[in-house]
Amino acid sequence: MKSDAINMTTLNGKQGMVCILGTGDFGRSLGLRLLQAGYEVVYGSRNPQNSPLLPNGARVMSQEEASQRARVIFVAIHRDNYELLSCLSPVLEGKVLVDVSNNLKKHQYAESNAEYLSMLVPKAHVVKAFNTVSAWALQSGGLDANRQVLICGNNADAKQAVVDISHSLGLTAVDRGSLRVASELEDLPLQLFPLWRLPLRISAGLLGVFFLYVLIRDVVYARVVDKKDISFRIMISLANKVFPMVALVMLALCYLPGIIAAFLQLYNGTKYRRFPDWLDRWMLCRKQLGLLALAFAFLHVLYTLVIPIRYYVFYKRANLYISLVKENKTYEFSDTMAWRSDAYLAMGMLGFALFVLLGITSLPSVSNTLNWREFRFIQSKLGYLTLLLCTAHGFLYGWDKFLHASAYKWWMPSSYMLALVVPCFVLIFKTVLIMPCIDRTITRIRQGWERPGKAGRIKDARSRRRNGV
């Protein structure tokens, strides 16, 4: 391989010759980048006379001629035209064919494009690579875009040649294994936030349910019982009841699976037993759950801070002042109310500030600078502190409302009580788990200890995830 590299090095100090079949957007961008990195680039075109917009310094010739010139050949043509390559078979023997293609939708074809190419030209070494890198990323110098080139293929030398080229272009290369992985790589650019699906669905569900609940309890009740139309409250007052509820419940849902997992391990007496599938999936999307909860908390903060500039609040206050004057009363100061109001606001603000800190440390570039111990400290210790502050914020907001009959219109309790159920559940069971006797057992189980008499370990790679509990 090294000798190849030396052979490819021409006298004028170039990196070697690379062939690109196809003159579309990706082919052009790739060629330009290769030229910048010192490679000689030759394009293979079915129509060499009519190939517009190719970068300066590149040559164009027929596909057959071009393929003869270089050891590494990028196949930047549409899968439908792969069949034409089978007639080049003799020329392509022993060459490295780099399949960079993507499909328009998942599972469009029975086998991956790369495997199809490998079937058509069996004597070439097909490598799947560069399909996760966009033409735009190649042009913009790789600064703002993902610089990982995912590679798979059956021949180590061929893969190494692609790794070398990736490195010359300032990209990192990750070997993902044999060509069977190609269909997986081809699916990657077609994904649309796969890890966000479940959390988005959960938040949409909670949003819908809670909104309906407060709508019935506030607006419909007022219309039916008090014969008043307060539907204008939907825009801000109701939204500002629903957002904090969703935020608090979703924050608690981040920590619930860890608690369930710990109790399962306690019950099983071993960590070598597989978790149920739903728990695995839940645990994988905790970060996304938390970030969505932060988004709702942010909306709650905005919606709360605009309260004093709302017309409705202005109106209510004006009339309160006027009626106080008319009735010749002064507004009595209540020390309890002052404490309660300030405590409730302070808990909320401190909780929100900590929540923002959690959000910042989950930015990839920040979490990369943390070691495992620091990451756990923030996401677990500070995370539970955030949950505790936000739950206290909820309790102080409600205060003694739950004692009054007015909190149960149509037997429906105040909305804030609903939001506190899951967080309380999580906090109580967390308290149980950190009691010394139970904590000791959990720690031993996580270090590999098993309760005697518990047989039947299930050999399953999925249980690796338990480390992350």
Place this chain on the structure above:
Amino acid sequence: MKSDAINMTTLNGKQGMVCILGTGDFGRSLGLRLLQAGYEVVYGSRNPQNSPLLPNGARVMSQEEASQRARVIFVAIHRDNYELLSCLSPVLEGKVLVDVSNNLKKHQYAESNAEYLSMLVPKAHVVKAFNTVSAWALQSGGLDANRQVLICGNNADAKQAVVDISHSLGLTAVDRGSLRVASELEDLPLQLFPLWRLPLRISAGLLGVFFLYVLIRDVVYARVVDKKDISFRIMISLANKVFPMVALVMLALCYLPGIIAAFLQLYNGTKYRRFPDWLDRWMLCRKQLGLLALAFAFLHVLYTLVIPIRYYVFYKRANLYISLVKENKTYEFSDTMAWRSDAYLAMGMLGFALFVLLGITSLPSVSNTLNWREFRFIQSKLGYLTLLLCTAHGFLYGWDKFLHASAYKWWMPSSYMLALVVPCFVLIFKTVLIMPCIDRTITRIRQGWERPGKAGRIKDARSRRRNGV
């Protein structure tokens, strides 16, 4: 080259010998890092007896002696002293000379420092590298600073030697081509936000024009017509009119070039025609336009939320309440006003929250984790939704003001109307573009189709950028 690497590997397992000419800050930092990575380092100094502060473990000798010891020689001396190297020419023959120098300003000399060095010592292989890496970044372990080493040179082996050293230091190396690129690399550290210039100028221009407009319309008008001095309103009230105007117009300006480009492509019937230069430049700085718009939106949010704690607002409200009491009136509740006020605030807050989301996803580390489809979904779909919400916020703020004569002092319409012109323009033409018949044509053109009869493709690499439309 591999054989060199093995020769350089001494018996005690060191990486090999590297020479550094020059004992300044950069030379010292580089030497320390090389020593840490297991290299032997020898400094060449004109004054070996008096070389302070060199890292432990490095040796110092005369420039000639030092140059003989190693194949790779870092030239960390000032360009003015390059001439002294010409007398070392025999020793330097065939060596790899790494030019790490930077200039104090752009275009200081006719040719780049590296090319000048190459002229002085023609038999050495000059490589330009490491000039974009700061001494600080080398010392701080490369954690917080740019870890890319940009490399150019005419000899592939020489460049590979520098690439290998970069990798040993934990840095990534990017080959940027031949030594002609050196002057470009030497300009890089002297740049000061080149992509931010145009957006900053646009925002400064808009800020100035809008400020003058509201100053004349509000303060000057009040002084001349009403004989009242309301100049204290400049600090917050006027600023809080100008900031949202600039934010909204600049957000619209992010999306305008894409729309112009689409209509140009529709008109040309092909994507293979070059865009005007101004459009290319505009499209390249859309991200910066958007982030500046976000900054102004953030200021608008802050300026709005402090309204209730302003002295002026407190004064106005107090007097309103007092006059209501004196005239024995109650403040009448208007359902329309309640709806309008809440809707206007809600649109603004939702728009701002989405805008913050756009800002977060444009952080390099976040956008790196997105694939092309996800990035487009956020920046295009959610971007237009943000623009729509913010425009609606503007319309609801104005409500029916435009019907009243008071909105046209001195024939000047209310400032909010001005801010809505560009966003409306963008939204209307976007609506046209997503109509099925037109969308289909655009998609076909972007996939390479050309309208028959449209000849005259212009071969121009610049049109690559159209991918990003």
Place this chain on the structure above:
Amino acid sequence: MKSDAINMTTLNGKQGMVCILGTGDFGRSLGLRLLQAGYEVVYGSRNPQNSPLLPNGARVMSQEEASQRARVIFVAIHRDNYELLSCLSPVLEGKVLVDVSNNLKKHQYAESNAEYLSMLVPKAHVVKAFNTVSAWALQSGGLDANRQVLICGNNADAKQAVVDISHSLGLTAVDRGSLRVASELEDLPLQLFPLWRLPLRISAGLLGVFFLYVLIRDVVYARVVDKKDISFRIMISLANKVFPMVALVMLALCYLPGIIAAFLQLYNGTKYRRFPDWLDRWMLCRKQLGLLALAFAFLHVLYTLVIPIRYYVFYKRANLYISLVKENKTYEFSDTMAWRSDAYLAMGMLGFALFVLLGITSLPSVSNTLNWREFRFIQSKLGYLTLLLCTAHGFLYGWDKFLHASAYKWWMPSSYMLALVVPCFVLIFKTVLIMPCIDRTITRIRQGWERPGKAGRIKDARSRRRNGV
């Protein structure tokens, strides 16, 4: 070395055989990742029949058999069991032993695990690596976790073999030198925010002192002198006095060490003299000081914006309005008050917005895209502008309070005056430093010039840090 690589490459295109001793969490994760990257993996277990949960495709055999199969052997077993390896000594001769172990606390053993292993198996080439990479990071594809593998060892070939494997797994490798560095690498995962300790202590100290001060001056004074209990003000009013004080002082403390360093250099007449240790430590944690200051500023903003929705404020305003009506007064408008109130708020908001900008540019992924000149422009120029705005905010807040006796209860000046001391000090001395005559001298000293007659340079690597002043 290259020949080894080729030998390891088997016919079916695999990357080669790697052995892992130990079947714990890390061993399993590493094996899975190696398999994905195309390596053959063989596990060595003391109990090959009973090794649960190993990844598909890996083989398990006795430790002796497994060690014979591969050149590179990962030692993923507990240090306590290293002694068992000494009986494998003959098999391990010439092999690359990769020590991936971590300890539970710092300085647990006299020598590092890797050096201990090297003593036990002296004929093997021990390399310390991968201990800073978590099992979780290996599984999650390295996207969200630190992708740097820190490596040290005494044999260059052995280290290169580990570097090659790291690259195949998509990780970057950093050679940190000889095996003596191992204990340093083993301490890394045990660190808990080492650079944040000093800033956190400073902020805790300031928080405590300032809180006590305002507690005595406000609450205790009111209780003793006015016989009033205003302790409810602790939650928000007092906190919102302490937070901005801490934020402002800590922001000033970011810039103070740079100023002290400049004056020291001026006094010494050279940059080649070592700074005192405390100054070095202080300068290294300026970024952390600044970010903590930003956190307190953020809390101050939140605490300020909730003012109008506090019960106490509502109560005070209601009674003010009522008393104004009763005494038949109108609230007189003061132009000065309007200017002052708005100017004070505007300074604060602009300062905070700039502060947020400083915070964003200190995110690793953002600062990586800046060159040295841009980074200095933001952190120094914009940093001082932020300090100036925030100090002006403090002065405008106080206005002429300092002239009134009421500002000195019990001879204690108003808290805001305390907070302005350090910022004023910094700003005054910065003004001195940027005066042309002094600035010229400083610049010359930083470029290496020394004042004649100043002898006694101290050869000390620590003075490198002065670059960063």
